[in-house]
Amino acid sequence: MLMKVVEGVNGPALGAGELVVDLGALAANYAVLQARQPDARIAGVVKADAYGLGAGRVAKTLYDAGCRDFFVAHLGEALDLAAELPATARIHVLNGLAPGAEAAAAAAAVIPVLNSLDQVARWEQEARRRNTRLPAAIQVDSGMARLGLAAEEVAVLAADPAWQEAIEVVLVMSHLACADEPAAPANLRQFECFRALAARLPAAPQALANSGGAFLPGFGLDLVRPGIALYGVDPVDDRGSPLKPVVSLGAPVIQLRDVPAGTGVGYGLAHVTRAPRRLATIGVGYADGWPRALSDRGAVYAGGIRLPIVGRVSMDSTIVDASALAPGLLRPGDRVELIGPHQSLADVARDAGTIAYEILTGLGARFERRYRSPTH
Secondary structure, three states: OOOOOEOOEOOHHHOOOEEEEEHHHHHHHHHHHHHHOOOOEEOEEOHHHHHHOOHHHHHHHHHHOOOOEEEEOOHHHHHHHHOOOOOOOEEEEOOOOOOOOHHHHHHOOOEEEEOOHHHHHHHHHHHHHHOOOEEEEEEEOOOOOOOOEOHHHHHHHHHOHHHHHOEEEEEEEOOOOOOOOOOOHHHHHHHHHHHHHHOOOOOOOEEOOOOOHHHOOOOOOOEEOOOOOOOOOOOOOOOOOOOOOOEEEEEEEEEEEEEOOOOEEOHHHOEEOOOOEEEEEEOOOHHHOOOHHHOOOOEEEEOOEEEEEOOOOOOOOEEEEOOOOOOOOOOOOOEEEEEEOOEOHHHHHHHHOOOHHHHHHHOOOOOEEEEEOOOO
8 A cells, every 4th residue: 555645745745654665676687697597487476465565567677678477475466466467477376275265266367376286176166166177387396395286286286187177277387495505405405396296287387486595607597586676685695786777765854963971862761961962863664564673773774874773773764873974965854875885775774683674565555656767
């Protein structure tokens, strides 16, 4: 949900932070990944509203860049996305279908990723009820113990191929657990396990690589499913990455004040100034997805200068030390940089002790989203 637009009043006047999505950078990242895996189709993982960036706008940009395969987590996401994309787009539901959802999925030509024998049986039943063959992806568990058919369940399907009369397998897939660690032995173990399990299923395109797997030579197979890499974060090493940042984030200064040494700052007075300081209160907090873990350790930027967070991040505000800026350079209403050229998503995640995925998907609905078109 985007922030309500009030006629004659812009984002800064409404007190909103601004999240800018560079669709040109998104398209460029798609091209980088396609160049890395030239023999594979590159899909777009747009679950969780395209990691919070707007699934409709993101998916349309990827479609225009050549993408035809899209992955979401839930059927509701797939139905919403189907209304945004041409019929030639293939929309896959990673979590499969809950009991009773089969008819809606079939009517919308959505492709479920079947993760259990029960899901296979229900999709087969729906196909036979419709007297047609329905497409599906089959996921196998190659060693992550999260989703997918175990080896013994694959054996059950292989022993009784009658289900293939009703289900057209359009993809066999699994998911890498350690793709962000290229040297991890688990990657090769999963690759070998996946290939062995896939060989017992009907011949179909195969997919194992996620964002990290896209950078592993030989792991691309027939289809690669990048998520975070499309949005500009290299899952292996963000330094020197060929990927372009897609997201920038700014928030307004609400108030500035000069305080003497010994002043307690914020909830719990957790920070106490050691010298006279100039403090700026920024209109962003943990209700916006700006992590409380950044308290007394993260920063924002203004004019290229790092302004450290002091005290605890509050629900709607964060206090920073603006003493490094000359008086008058920062005023109420000015925007500071939370994510941008001086501080990447990966930098914020590192300071918060988490991963870029969590930061990106947590950015709240109060931010005004703006889109830069690929031709901007």
